[in-house]
Amino acid sequence: MIIDSHCHLHDPAFADLRETLRRSLTHDVWGAVAVGCDAETNIQTLAAAAAAPKAVWACLGFHPDRTRLTDDDLERVEEQIAAHHSRIVGIGEIGLPWYSLERVPDPTAIMARGRDRLGRLLDLAARWDLPVALHAPHGAAADALEALKRHRIERAVFHWHKAPAEVTHAIVDAGFFVSVTADIVSRERDREMVMGVPLEALLVESDGPWKYGGEFEGTDSGPWLASRVAEEVAKLKGLPVEDAMFQLSTNTCRLFDLIWV
Ligand SMILES: [Zn+2]
Incomplete structure (x- = not known):
């Protein structure tokens, strides 16, 4: 049996939560850590965890690559975290912008804003002693690692991790986790990453409903x-x-301080 460490159960693809969990169980997956991206999806994530407390654990997040999110949106999420800190298992998905930087007119300013926002969320994680699920791919990973150290965060996972090998080693050496998706089946980069880190530092995830190629082509x-x-x-x-x-x-x-049953 296994737990999916990162899934967007707020997505309409999982509107039938009972069926989602039933299908997962038939594949030996007995639960999922559900992450949010903004205030709306955080509400849906809390609802999923309330509906299936033995199989769904909620994290509240603020997705760094959603550049339309405003500072007001961030404040709403900060209020949600303060209100629900005792019933969530982490803060995520949060992190630093990367993919969106290609699409914005001023990537330097967006990155600076992203660092500032991440800092605010890490302060909350430190305050409530919550782990964080990070979106910090490629060139953002080293920056995010520095932020974790600066804010004295003790528990974190770099979700769908992709970064130069030396950055991955620094992350693992600092005691943090990295996670892999279904891309491991077909992508050499991900396979090498897994080979290079100890099993004790690895998590697995679906990042559902993200769709994968290769043997997963055309499947949910x-x-x-x-x-x-x-x-x-x-x-x-x-x-x-x-x-x-x-x-x-x-x-x-x-990582998420879940009870092993
Ligand atoms: Zn995600």
């Missing part, structure tokens, strides 16, 4: 993919699937 994405990701991790690490799944689930429970 959701928490049920997490067991396929774990299976591929096991193969790369030369371990029995059950052993890899146990360690990966333990990692997710450690």
